[in-house]
Amino acid sequence: GAGVSQSPSNKVTEKGKDVELRCDPISGHTALYWYRQSLGQGLEFLIYFQGNSAPDKSGLPSDRFSAERTGGSVSTLTIQRTQQEDSAVYLCASSTRQGAGSAFFGQGTRLTVV
Amino acid sequence: GQSLEQPSEVTAVEGAIVQMNCTYQTSGFYGLSWYQQHDGGAPTFLSYNALDGLEETGRFSSFLSRSDSYGYLLLQELQMKDSASYFCAVRNGGSQGNLIFGKGTKLSVKP
Numbered sequence: 001g002a003g004v005s006q007s008p009s010n011k012v013t014e015k016g017k018d019v020e021l022r023c024d025p026i027s028g029h030t031a032l033y034w035y036r037q038s039l040g041q042g043l044e045f046l047i048y049f050q051g052n053s054a055p056d057k058s059g060l061p062s063d064r065f066s067a068e069r070t071g072g073s074v075s076t077l078t079i080q081r082t083q084q085e086d087s088a089v090y091l092c093a094s095s096t097r098q099g100a101g102s103a104f105f106g107q108g109t110r111l112t113v114v
Numbered sequence: 115g116q117s118l119e120q121p122s123e124v125t126a127v128e129g130a131i132v133q134m135n136c137t138y139q140t141s142g143f144y145g146l147s148w149y150q151q152h153d154g155g156a157p158t159f160l161s162y163n164a165l166d167g168l169e170e171t172g173r174f175s176s177f178l179s180r181s182d183s184y185g186y187l188l189l190q191e192l193q194m195k196d197s198a199s200y201f202c203a204v205r206n207g208g209s210q211g212n213l214i215f216g217k218g219t220k221l222s223v224k225p
Contacts (some may be wrong), residue, residue: 042218056211093157101146101159101203101213103159104159105156106156107156
């Protein structure tokens with residue numbers, strides 16, 4: 001596609017439920033990033049995929065969070081047993097291997113846990 | 115580890131020039147990037163400096179001093195639409211490492 005696509009754009013879930021957030025990166029981009037952003041705050045790094053290398057999971061806040069990337073393309077971020085503090089906008093970005101500092105972001109998924 | 119420091123807020127008037135600073139600490143430096151984010155929107159890439167000096171793109175310029183671990187984003191001829199948050203970012207631990215962002219500077223442009 002023309003840009004990074006994320007779905008759903010909005011998700012309201014009950015505390016304790018599991019949620020899956022999807023990211024479809026720009027075709028040909030080998031790097032894929034997930035970030036979390038609370039209202040008025042910065043971008044908190046979650047996880048990073050680069051080609052066939054092992055993902056950098058150092059930003060995942062707890063073992064309730066996991067992500068996978070299938071076929072070097074689409075990625076799914078899963079949050080199990082959601083808590084109210086998980087409410088935030090989840091942003092996905094992708095870049096080429098030679099993309100240096102330029103990553104392209106999707107519009108994000110706004111997650112609300114009630 | 116990596117850390118980036120940015121002032122939290124800056125206010126300027128339309129037509130003026132504003133400079134937003136970023137200082138960083140990182141192991142293995144691979145360039146400093148700048149992103150713009152309007153309220154409710156996604157971050158968009160503005161500029162990237164791998165080497166010392168000034169990079170200019172229209173009204174936007176970005177500067178880097180590797181010896182001082184310091185960079186800034188300069189906006190000229192400010193417009194109301196420039197009101198947004200501006201984030202600096204560095205690669206973490208390698209040229210193919212993930213991108214770590216500062217907490218951002220919220221720029222408010224007044225008429």
